[in-house]
Amino acid sequence: MNVFPQTEQPSLFGDDDLLSDSREPVLMSLNPIYYDLIWAGEKTHEFRRRFLTGQSVRWYVYLTGPVGRLGAVIDLGPAVVDVPEQIAEIAERTRTGNGASVLEYVRDLDRAFAIPILRVAEYPGMPLEQLRTELGGFHPPQGYTKLRNHPELLSICEKVTADSPSREMTVLGR
Template identity: 35%
Template sequence: MALVDDDRLISIRPNFACAIFNGSKTVEIRRKIPLIKQGIRLWIYVTKPVGEVRGVARVAEIVEGDPDAVWRACGPRTGLARAAFNDYLQGSAKAYGLVLQEVEIGCPASMEVLRTLRAGFHPPQVITRLTVAEAEGLHRHLFPT
């Protein structure tokens, strides 16, 4: 994957990250997202108790709409049962499905590694932008040659 200035770091719970890495989940559901576009790379930070970046994926498509429309378009690929999907999106008028492709797993990057790339690094609540240098550093660590 080419490094560009549009890389982002996304926080994902361990069970969902595992499902993304094993291919059983190809759509990440969100209630809201910052402005991102199709084609960006998402570095996957696996939340505690793991607490490290384990891989990367490309956003092939962003499905946006009311929860029912997003479920119709993406449901089986979300890794969620319909009840869990509804619970997560309860009270939300909009839903977003980030369709993931080109998923790669690498050598884990711990918090210590992340803090060498960004002083005072703290995992994002949702998604945070990475500089080209930060993305290059993650790429070197996760995919050494």
């Protein structure tokens, strides 16, 4: 039994506003190379071609191959939405040399997204085959999946992250 009402339950990070119900839970895939850059303090934003606007997000992370595992949560601030050149400038400021590749990624768009990474927590997780067994099939998302539209998948994500994280950190933006 949960002794705290949902809106009063203390957060893992001590910032209850960030972890309130108003944050949109999403599932997105991430290449392990970029995940490692977050832990190294070199990646402070996630760059996307399309994303949610005007809200904070709780990102349940599916790490792509060779890892193939659901096992992290990244708290994201509201996205900066701007023309590709400005998004590439954010990428360059946060990690020298990254602006060119981000610009190439978003060049053909009218607007792109730079999403600030606030916190990351890692859990033992659930491998791809177990996800497929528990859900009766699972395909890692290409973009993002709003988990409120997929309650069974949200339940699995919450189950995977219910215990204490094996490591966690606050990401300091540049």
